[in-house]
Amino acid sequence: MTLDLANETLPLLGIAAWSGTGKTTLLEALLPRLAERGVRVAVIKHAHHGFDVDQPGKDSYRMRAAGAAPMLVASKARFALMMETPDRTEADLAMLIDQVRPLQPNLVLIEGFKAWPVPKLELFRPVLEKPLLAEHDGWVMGVASDEDLALPEGVDALDLNDLDALTDYVAAWPEQWLQRRQPRKTGVTP
Secondary structure, three states, X not given: XXXXXXXXXXXXXXXXXXXXOOHHHHHHHHHHHHHHOOOOEEEEEOOOOOOOOOOOOOHHHHHHHOXXXXXXXXXXXXXXXXXXXXXXXXXXXXXXXXXXXXXXXXXXXXXXXXXXXXXXXXXXXHHHOOOOHHHOOOOEEEEEEOOOOOOOOOOEEEEOOOHHHHHHHHHHHHHHHHXXXXXOXXXXXX
């Protein structure tokens, strides 16, 4: 599948960064603050390795192993939808967005799909000595760093240590979605 952002009404914001920058730590701090403001947030997280939310021997594991596609297990406290995708080389973000769409979140935060063409907030720590994604990725709309940086034109500068400002930025994203769902001009094809 491909994403059709020109017609996408569900606000999407990628959280992009190199490993060790603190993506999960930031999301963990932002989510309760966003909930306090009434923002219903879905999170889609990419895993770079095989993972399993099920346990060998459990009924749901046995049914999935026998070919159930998908397998949904539910209790009064939560549910999990599991599906084998052996024919895919990578997770399909468009399909995953469609999985959360019926739940009607106000915003979908996407962690770890940094190559996908979606608007992104880049987290950047110069101490890691990694390149700034915003330099070549026109989908990076803002950079949150723990140091002052020279950023490309049109990229919002945020303080990675200012949780209130980051909360404000992310909470405002749904209202900005219709105007910011296309890449910036970079001179580099996104």
